[in-house]
Amino acid sequence: MSSSEILGREAEAERLWTTLTQRSAILEGRVGIGKTTVIRKAFASPPAGWSGRLVALGELDNPLAAAAAIIDAAWDQHPEPGPALRALVEPLLGTEGRVTADAVGMGDGEHEDSWDALLRDCIDTLMQEAEGTGEGEGVVLALEDFDGFCARVMAKGFGPSLGVLVAVLGELCEMHPRLRLLVSCNTSCERLFERVYPRLPAQPIDGFARLRIEALSPESSARLVSALLLGESITARDRAATARKIAVAFDGVPRWIHCAMAEFVRRRRPIVDGDVEAMVESAAKVLEGEPWQLRRELAPVLDDYWEPQRGLALAVLDMLAGAEDGALEFRALRQQLAIEMTIDDDAIRRVVVELGRDQLVEEFGGQLRFCGELLRRAWAVSRGLS
CATH class of the missing domain: 3.40.50.300 (P-loop containing nucleotide triphosphate hydrolases)
Incomplete structure (x- = not known):
């Protein structure tokens, strides 16, 4: 190893x-x-x-x-x-x-x-x-x-x-x-x-x-990126900042970081400032592709949630994917869902708890959001929201 x-x-x-x-x-x-x-x-x-x-x-x-x-x-x-x-x-x-x-x-x-x-x-x-x-x-x-x-x-x-x-x-x-x-x-x-x-x-x-097992911390993610980038040519202005940006872009998930680094190495050209954004866009669209396996990440909601939880889970994630800054307070989420369906607060909270258990959403600073930007973008692509 x-x-x-x-x-x-x-x-x-x-x-x-x-x-x-x-x-x-x-x-x-x-x-x-x-x-x-x-x-x-x-x-x-x-x-x-x-x-x-x-x-x-x-x-x-x-x-x-x-x-x-x-x-x-x-x-x-x-x-x-x-x-x-x-x-x-x-x-x-x-x-x-x-x-x-x-x-x-x-x-x-x-x-x-x-x-x-x-x-x-x-x-x-x-x-x-x-x-x-x-x-x-x-x-x-x-x-x-x-x-x-x-x-x-x-x-x-x-x-x-x-x-x-x-x-x-x-x-x-x-x-x-x-x-x-x-x-x-x-x-x-x-x-x-x-x-x-x-x-x-x-x-x-x-x-x-x-x-x-949680996602790697920003510090550990950046260490992993830096280790994988040893010997690679980087024309970005700050190598350390680029490593941190890559770590955050790929949600601190080791497999996705390895995938991104392998792609950079395969291209055989220097990494520039705009590369990370392009790579995230590309990865979000390859839902079925190995080794990203983003669809497997989203499968708990797409495949396994029972009705009526499944319909509510889809709606919750749709709201979070389209929200400004990708995050909503529970009250705002409740108001948005009221436009689409009649549902009580307890039902929404139960579904949010399940989404949290599956590490699809997290609560940060009083707001609900996806567990990472790549995951949010992949969901938007899978639902035709992007």
């Missing part, structure tokens, strides 16, 4: 381990904010007696594939798997040496084709081996992009199997005091449980600590 990737995130990695040594946790934060970076940083330097396994759920769309990925992470990232774990996992390995969903679905001859029993036995064996070393090693299973995975699973009709997966992991945590789950989410985990049907068994997750 390069040093530029973790700039401004050192404290979060320490905070993560402080929490995980006590209990399991949910890590929330916007798309591209650096959740996986923090997890990798933390797992690269664990405290004594602890280790972590990162499970990438980002491209998976069924619980069987997730079970295979969890078993594979437990195996592949194990420094010295014991004979019992080898006996369970080696029959599941494909030609590339990875645990495959097909093999897990077929079972190992002893689990009656039950993937959940196989998952339970593999993690149980992993923990028994870990607990048998010295004072007992603690293990963290980090499930990356958990809310996106749940949404894809529900869309395919695998809700009951998803409930089984969560229940099994919860049971394993109860069985093994040194096993932790770290669930990474791009949106509010509370709303995930509200909208998923049939509902996930919430009990295993009720006691999880809640951690949130």
Whole structure:
């Protein structure tokens, strides 16, 4: 992991381990904010007696594939798997040496084709081996992009199997005091449980600590930009001021800052004063494009809010996007909404709270606004307001 990737995130990695040594946790934060970076940083330097396994759920769309990925992470990232774990996992390995969903679905001859029993036995064996070393090693299973995975699973009709997966992991945590789950989410985990049907068994997750990764501070963002601009030609009058301007323009989101810097490098020409504004305009229009993924940032409102909340959420964001200076006091927002619909103050406040949980809006100095200028512009483009 390069040093530029973790700039401004050192404290979060320490905070993560402080929490995980006590209990399991949910890590929330916007798309591209650096959740996986923090997890990798933390797992690269664990405290004594602890280790972590990162499970990438980002491209998976069924619980069987997730079970295979969890078993594979437990195996592949194990420094010295014991004979019992080898006996369970080696029959599941494909030609590339990875645990495959097909093999897990077929079972190992002893689990009656039950993937959940196989998952339970593999993690149980992993923990028994870990607990048998010295004072007992603690293990963290980090499930990356958990809310996106749940949404894809529900869309395919695998809700009951998803409930089984969560229940099994919860049971394993109860069985093994040194096993932790770290669930990474791009949106509010509370709303995930509200909208998923049939509902996930919430009990295993009720006691999880809640951690949130915020955008980088202006100082840390500028440090990141400066690190990425080393060696680049800048004809702007003040290099430090340009770094700060870039940091603010891209909302302090590490992924977007990396994207902007990569684009500047690709052009192979000096950065001038007008470049930042042009880059922000261009980025706001590439809603579907990798690696910006701005549409994924806006997806909680565009795709997942239930009626009547969804209609009100759209209206609130439309008002904020078109407001002078991009911000409104609640009273002014209420007056604007009254022109379009009959709605009470409590309903508006509830929706504003949900938008805040999803890190789409923030309250600053008594005014509501988008969580960043790039996000506001992207919303305006997506709604045809620009």
